[in-house]
Amino acid sequence: MTAVTEGRAPSARRRAPHPVRAEAVRGFAPFAGAAVLLTLGVMLGGSGTKWQGDWGATAADLHTALLILVPLAAAAGCWQGGRERRRRTEELWAAAVRPPLTGFLASALPTAVWVAAGYLTGAALALLACWPYALGGGPRLGLLPGDTVAMASASLAGQVLGRVVPTRLAAPLLAVAGYVGLGVLPRRPSGASHELSPARVIGDHQLPVWWQPGAMAVWTGGLALAAVLAYAARRRATALLPLAAAVAAGTLLVQTGEGLWHSDPLSRRQVCDTSTTPAICVNARYAGLLPQVKEALSGITDKLAGVENLPERWDDLPGGRDDRAHLPMVTPIGWSVVRGRLADPRQYAWEAVAALEGHEECDDPRVLELDELVEHYLAPSPAEAHFDDLYRHGTKAQRAEQRRTEAARARLTAMSGKERRAWLSAYFATAGRCDAEGVPAL
Incomplete structure (x- = not known):
């Protein structure tokens, strides 16, 4: 026991x-x-x-x-x-x-x-x-x-x-x-x-x-x-x-x-695709975005083939416009880029065209008119259709202005490839200057 x-x-x-x-x-x-x-x-x-x-x-x-x-x-x-x-x-x-x-x-x-x-x-x-x-x-x-x-x-x-x-x-x-x-x-x-x-x-x-x-x-x-x-x-x-x-x-x-x-x-380096004109360069931190950026800008680069007086490349480095244009910023994350994807490729392309124009601080009516015309041809703003509709139903002066704008757009589109390349080359020669001297009237 x-x-x-x-x-x-x-x-x-x-x-x-x-x-x-x-x-x-x-x-x-x-x-x-x-x-x-x-x-x-x-x-x-x-x-x-x-x-x-x-x-x-x-x-x-x-x-x-x-x-x-x-x-x-x-x-x-x-x-x-x-x-x-x-x-x-x-x-x-x-x-x-x-x-x-x-x-x-x-x-x-x-x-x-x-x-x-x-x-x-x-x-x-x-x-x-x-x-x-x-x-x-x-x-x-x-x-x-x-x-x-x-x-x-x-x-x-x-x-x-x-x-x-x-x-x-x-x-x-x-x-x-x-x-x-x-x-x-x-x-x-x-x-x-x-x-x-x-x-x-x-x-x-x-x-x-x-x-x-x-x-x-x-x-x-x-x-x-x-x-x-x-x-x-x-x-x-x-x-x-x-x-x-x-x-x-x-x-x-x-x-x-x-x-x-x-x-x-990585933030001080650029990764570039030189197969286009202008070349496309993005920050090395976002190298994975380069194919998306190239796709978003493909409609622009295709239309600019053979055009002269363009900058050598788009990039997001600080500096002047002599040989490069500023690529639209992808940061801060959550605006242009959301979870690894471009949020609005059309908006991104329109901003890229505005950077090519180099007329950010110009208020000359003639220059602004040409900018709008080139933007419509290369990459229209997502809001363009909305404003066109407002002007078509606006005052008499607005309707007349809209008819002149649409006529100019039609003439630019109807040009032969050689004529259009010459006109665009003359236009891009004015980048960085607030005047339209040398750009043929449409």
Whole structure:
């Protein structure tokens, strides 16, 4: 009988689950992670057309989302930190055998890990959503380590505040204060706080230097760890070590300033198709758009075959018009390009013709009349039919003007190929000048 009892004793005694595991599985922490994931999903889901198809825009939006997510993580930690006060179990925990730091970390680490995991999960889903439409380059993961540490650090610092401040309003007030602090103060480029903000606004063409995410992680993580040690460690002087590391990292970030960021090398290159006249060049980041752009402009390039005085190419580089014309911009994503496709090829072609004309700041009626005529022949505006109909049913003067316009269009279309090429060559010779001298009347 004794042998049977002894044989059953090990199975009858069940080990109590570790406190960290209990907090991570059944406590508040999973809900905090879910809240971060849901918030990020709502933020990105509402603006999907503006980042899907552009790795740079996806990375920039994920980083800028910290403006909301960091205060949310801090508020989650703060709410968790005030749990024992709300339950009136502070004295019970104070009488526990384990050291204060161990008890603090058992409660704080699961929340910090969950909010970081929620952010990483949302980032992974956003990258997967971008991938089918991505045009060039590759996923930009450089900022994720620093951003993830910032999320966990905000939760840890919030937990300390929740333990110290005896009010249920601490969490919502911390969220509001965090949003104001991240959203207002660091957005002044001349201020030191600009580079210290984990939610600094960046452009979709900007990349961090290789050590910036590490320095940002030391800055935010050092501050959070210093707060934890100052609150819960037996030897509070140990908080000086992470604080010194945070100050060193922050000093490095501030002194480097704008040198922390550089432009994507692809954004300074052009990818060209020289089989047309003019040639068509797009930014190397969007090289995948070149076939679509060529197709959209094919009606123009076919009609311009043999025409002289044209620029050598369309491109999106800054500069004059002597040998090139500005291609209509494809950025920001969500306007001309949506999820890897040109949103309105006809509008894009019309804008490309306007760039060839080179009369952007000219208000000479004769020049404007010729511009409209050439645009109608090469790539009419999508709104042209609407305005034609308005003029046909407008005042007597408008109807007469519309008849003259349609007659000129008909004469240009009825020309022989050689005559039309000569007329268009004379017209394009006026590009960049606000006059129509040398262009034969129709």
